[in-house]
Amino acid sequence: MTDTPTPPASVATALARYTELPDPAPLLALNFGFARARALGTALDLGVFTALAGAPRTTARLAGDLGCDARILGELLQVLEDFGLVSGDGAAGWSPTGTARAYLVEGAPAYLGDHFDEVLAQWDRWSALTPLARSGDRGGDLGDPAGRGRHRGMFAGAFPLAVRIASGVVAALGPVDAGRVLDLTCGSGEWGIALAGADPRARVTAHDDPALLAVARERAAEFGVAGRFRFVAADFGRTPFAEGEFDTVVMAHAGRFAGRRTAARLIRECARVLRPGGTLLLADIMRTPPGQPPLGRPMLALSLLVNTENGGLPEADEYRALMAEAGITAKECVTRGLVTALTGERQ
Ligand SMILES: C[S@@+](CC[C@H](N)C(=O)[O-])C[C@H]1O[C@@H](n2cnc3c(N)ncnc32)[C@H](O)[C@@H]1O
Known part of the structure; x- marks a missing residue:
């Protein structure tokens, strides 16, 4: 057995400057996060999960079906396997995993691809975060009524x-x-x-833009409650609703x-459209719900600065103050995941 040579003292000292540091792995994952998001977005754009949901396909067959370069698609499929979104292999055939089947196959009731597309469409805005941080000039239209x-x-x-959170x-x-x-x-x-x-006796007036109301109508039908809905x-600046018309407003x-x-x-x-004694249910992601971990709240707060002109994560107490000014007495407070719901009674 040969002894491992001891490095000269000067090398050991220099090496220690690199080896005795905190683990850099979390930084590397953050730095490469953009590529992970883009790989998932491209798989959705190409329709990889939807194509594989019908029957397993080899890489070559899938490349032919989707009109893609087989080499690049093959590497992308390996990445998707690494993400836990497909299983199998390029020769015998790939299939979507349970998570991908539930959320990434077009036509599935819980399909999230449209939402992910829209999030990824913020790419350019996030790329301009450095100048935004310098100038403070916001301009995103995510909160703009127009x-x-x-x-x-x-x-x-x-x-x-x-719907999971609301329920x-x-x-x-x-x-x-x-x-x-x-x-x-x-x-929706x-x-x-x-x-x-x-x-079961509730009757719901769903209010929004026609484009969104069409979705709400489909979803209400899916849940078998459309007969108790009107749209x-x-x-929201000029609603047709009468004073005191509702028992509950969300x-x-x-x-x-x-x-x-x-x-x-x-x-x-x-407050105007609630009857006295009626209930306001005000739900939102709030900055610091008491006793709750931050989860992704800081990133969502930053996202509102990037993507909206005036938005921001409110404190629950700011909402309580606005409710009080409008003649609504705050009552309960419930948090599920990122969402906090305040209830209040109309005076
Ligand atoms: C963030 S979404 C919230 C939707 C829903 N309340 C929920 O909890 O998922 C905001 C909604 O406000 C609607 N909206 C924005 N400005 C509006 C306006 N001026 N009048 C009516 N609806 C508006 C949008 O169409 C969108 O559906």
Whole structure:
């Protein structure tokens, strides 16, 4: 046996400057995160998961079917295997894993590809984060009322995620007597659907832009509650609703995109159309829900600065203050994952 030679003292000292440092692996993963997102986006663009869902295919066959270069597609499939999204191999055939079948195959009820597309479409805006950080000049249109309907993939495409949370929050709030419900800026309608599911007598008015209402209508039908829904397209600045018309009003995920001034206006509108004693359910991602871990909140806060003109993550107490100004007394507070729901009673 030969002894491993001891490096000269000067080499050992120099080496220690590199080996006795914290593990850099998390930094490398962060730095390469953009490539992972792009690889998933390209697999969705090409329709890889949808094509493989029918029957396993070899790399060569899939390349022919999708009109792709077999070498690059082969490497992409290896990456997707590494992500846990396909299994098999290039010669015997690839198949989507359970996660990919559930969320990445077009036509699946929980398909998230439209939402992911819209998130990836923020690429250029995020690439300009450095000049934004220097100048502070914001300009994204994600919260701009004029841009509504353009972000259908972002909002309606997230239904499979949102309906789980909305149902969980409604269940956590306990038995509901929702009555006449208004879901203001309802998106794909998950909150109205959750309330209609919890209260078989609830009748829901779903309000948004026509493009989003078409999605809400389909989703309400999917859940068998469309017969208790009506759909009202209107700008939230000029709604046709009467004073005190509703027992329950939902305002979900609107304030953080729109900014404080518009959120205050929306909460005043909720108060106006609620009957005295009626309930406001205000759900949003809030900055620091008491006793909750941050999860992805800091990144979402940054995303609102990148993608909206006025948006930002609000504090629950800011919403409580806006509710109080509008004549609504805050009551319960429930957090599920990233979403916090405040309830309040109209005075
Ligand atoms: C972030 S989404 C929230 C959707 C839904 N409430 C939810 O919880 O998923 C905001 C919604 O507000 C709608 N919206 C934005 N500006 C609007 C306006 N001026 N009038 C009516 N709806 C508007 C958009 O179409 C979009 O569906």
